[in-house]
Amino acid sequence: MTGTHTPVRGSRKPPRVRAAASRKPGRVRTHWIVLAALLVGLALALAVQGYTQHLAGIGDDSVPAATGSDGVPASVLHGGPVVDARSSAVRTARPAEHTLALTFDDGPDPTWTPRILDVLKAHHVHATFFVVGTAAIDHPDLIRRMIAEGHEVGIHTLTHADLGQIPEWRRQLEVQGAQRAVAGITGKTATLLRPPYSSENDAVTTQAWSAMLSSASDGYLTVLSTLDSEDWSRPGVPQIVKNAVPTGSQGQVLLMHDGGGDRSQTVAALDQVLDRAAAQGDRVTSVGDALGLATMRTAPPSEQLIGEAFVGGIQASGTVVAVISWLLAASGVVTLVRAVLVVAVASRHHRLARRGRRRRDVPLLPEVTEPVTVIVPAYNESAGIEAAVRSIAASEHPVEIIVVDDGSTDGTADIVEALALPGVIVVRQENGGKPSALNTGLRAASHEIVVMVDGDTVFEPGTVHDLVQPLADPRVGAVSGNTKVANRGGVLGAWQHIEYVVGFNLDRRLFDLAECMPTVPGAIGAFRRDVLLRLGGVSSDTLAEDTDLTMALCRDGWRVVYKDSARAWTEAPATLGALWKQRYRWCYGTLQAMWKHRGAVLQGGAAGKLGRRGLGYLLVLQVLLPLFAPIVDVFALYGLVFLDPVRIAVLWLAFMGAQLAMAAYAFRLDREKLAPLWTLPLQQVVYRQLMYLVVIQSVFTALAGLHLKWHRMERYGSLNVPAPTQGPVSR
Structure with missing residues (x-):
């Protein structure tokens, strides 16, 4: 009814x-607006982490094949391993006779850098550590220990990028990023720069020279090497010692590595290299001391503040990504x-x-x-x-x-x-x-x-x-x-x-x-x-x-x-x-x-x-x-x-x-x-x-404490009385 x-x-x-x-x-x-800001902030954190951790990396440190040296001054190709191109008159220098400038690349590494520092401390030797900015940010205590024990810190770019193969904007980011990392951690700025994948003077290419000039315009001295221990290839302790010990009286800049892989052979060989150098009357020291240069200075407060913010930002982005990874x-x-x-x-x-x-x-x-x-x-x-x-x-x-x-x-x-x-x-x-x-x-x-x-x-x-x-x-x-x-x-x-x-x-x-x-x-x-x-x-x-x-x-x-x-x-x-x-x-x-x-x-x-x-x-x-x-x-x-x-x-x-x-x-x-x-x-x-x-x-x-009003859905008139669905019905 x-x-x-x-x-x-x-x-x-x-x-x-x-x-x-x-x-x-x-x-x-x-x-x-809040959501957009959060997503932009997250995207920025991810971009920072992506760039610093994944766009480049420390690995095989072999030198790329030369691609020509057009435009590279002869004084650089045949000069000393320390290149000063900050003025129109390019100058080079090398350590005095019977002086070995000891350098380490690709660190700091939480396993190998402390052991190398222990060996140097036992021999009362100072060295120059060319640090990768991202590694320095990951292990700031090692950078502080280097400074506290009298070692020099130089720049080895932010992510170990090949400066000769990247555009100018990225060169600036790589070099200045590493500098800000050092300033934020130590309160000092570095003058010395070693481009990744570099070696001796005669291997400087046109692209590498362009990068060296760009860095020189910002006040950096480029440090190459004259002796390559080739420890990056892990040829065995005897071979590393043979490659690293000078055979004459001429001053040398020795390249070794404290990061970038397993450096157990480097640690074992270093002790022997220092003993042999001392036995033959060679003085082993840092690059700055070998050349009589002050290569580090106290950073102005503004640079320290910018450096601390830079380091904090990258560390925070790393934390954000780590937390998100766990949440994912x-x-x-x-x-x-x-x-x-x-x-x-x-x-x-x-x-x-x-x-x-x-x-x-x-x-x-x-x-x-x-x-x-x-x-x-x-x-x-x-x-x-x-x-x-x-x-x-x-x-x-x-x-x-x-x-x-x-x-x-x-x-x-x-x-x-x-x-x-x-x-x-x-x-x-x-x-x-x-x-x-x-x-x-x-x-x-x-x-x-x-x-x-x-x-x-x-x-x-x-x-x-x-x-x-x-x-x-x-x-x-x-x-x-x-x-x-x-x-x-x-x-x-x-x-x-x-x-x-x-x-x-x-x-x-x-x-x-x-x-x-x-x-x-x-x-x-x-x-x-x-x-x-x-x-x-x-x-x-x-x-x-x-x-x-x-x-x-x-x-x-x-x-x-x-x-x-x-x-x-x-x-x-x-x-x-x-x-x-x-x-x-x-x-x-x-x-x-x-x-x-x-x-x-x-x-x-x-x-x-x-x-x-x-x-x-x-x-x-x-x-x-x-x-x-x-x-x-x-x-x-x-x-x-x-x-x-x-x-x-x-x-x-x-x-x-x-x-x-x-x-x-x-x-x-x-x-x-x-x-x-x-x-x-x-x-x-x-x-x-x-x-x-x-x-x-x-x-x-x-x-927000607001109460939503009722939203009535629009009706379309598409309903029909359906036939029963085929298949067994459970009752």
Whole structure:
């Protein structure tokens, strides 16, 4: 029959939502500035780390093949190893006779540099250490020890880059970056520079000479070598000693290495080199002392400050990247565990459902045949209300349908009344919001089992019957059905279809067996009427009244289960803007409900399961991981630019393969065709970003203390009464 009840008066929005409409949302938009600033800062930190740690590196220190020496002065090609090109008159110098200037490149190294310093200290010898800026920043205490023990520090660029093979802007960055590292660590600046991959004077190329001139314009003396120990190639201790000990009286500059690899042979050979040099009357010292030059000076306060900021910035970026790396590993583990867990649980849930029982040790439950009241809250649902009501009226299970018209202005109630369907009651009330409409339906219901369904949703003939069967178990207070996307055409529809099947429904199977179901969706859910009335009905405290109500049931000690064979078809947003509004409301409402029921974490029984399992799962998987998602994307770009792009691509493909496998299994459980899964890779590029931006917006809105207004989704009139899904139905 049809009927009209007395209007129920109420405001358009509950008080909290009404307050939101009076507030200006402009303040919330500042969070996008904050997010952009964080991402820019992160990108900068990653760029610094990528440049300093991955764009160059210390390795094979062999000298590249000469490419010509056009333009290199003869005085340089045939002169001394210390080159002064700071003026138009290029000069060179070498140590005095029987003087060996001892130099070390590529350090400091935490293993080998201390051992070399120990050997030098034992022989009372000072040396010149040409340090790599990034290594100095990683091990500043070794640089300070060098200075404290009387050694010289020279510049060996920031990342061990070949100065002759890079553009001028990068030469400046490499040399000045290393200088700032030294100034920030020691408070001193260095005058001596040794270009990486350099050797003797006659090996200076045109490109290397250009780099030497560029450095000289900034006040640097270039130090080459006359003796190469070749310890970088690890030829054996005897050979290193042979290469390093001078054979005549002429002054020499000896090249050795304290970093860049295994320098155990260097440490062993150094002791012998110093003994032999002393035995033949050679004086071993630093480059500056050998030439009578003051090669280090106290840096002005401004340079010290800039150096300290430079060092601190690189160290901070390293810390940021290290923390992010650990968080990425943790998120990867969590994601993998979640995937394995939901698939395993879904498989068990499916097996138990087919046996018609919740647990193996529980006998079969009696069939629920008593009539059911179906409550349809409707506000301006003219586009789909006819299909919704007709589909419910065609149910195989006896139903009473109560359509609560919540102050519609588009003739929704008139459309339902014109259908003149038996068992359909129309209740008109002034607009009071969805919770008010549902409570009106609860008070008007004639039966003890009620089913709540949105006005944009249609049922299959067997949906209501399947949905209410778990209520035969006296421990069950509510049942969630299986929501399906009706308008799944196009890429956006396919993405939402995948999300419903893979995300929502797999999770509901997990929540069911874990006894911590947080949400019975508004599109389809069955409840015990007396329990809802005892709890005070549907609350308007949050924008996710379905989640709030479900959590209240769990905290009252009731089990909430999932029935996958009870299918409801609903309209999904057809535009990105509409999708944003819907998910923003869902997410914000879920956060409200989580906060409202946070006390469940400390409770026992069913409430404790909700608090520690359900709320914990939501917090980690639906709040924290999405908040971290932008960092993951930025880090992925970092990997493509600075790490091995092939490895990154393989990892992404492996992740996508796992996602596809999980999606295919979920589709199989829901008896869905696999065709829409071709859009899954695209979903990771667009849809995923939209969803995590929704979470970010919701979290900032909540933290700002603002209350979001209700966002009603646009209706498209695409609903039709569907035929039953083919395949076995578990009851």
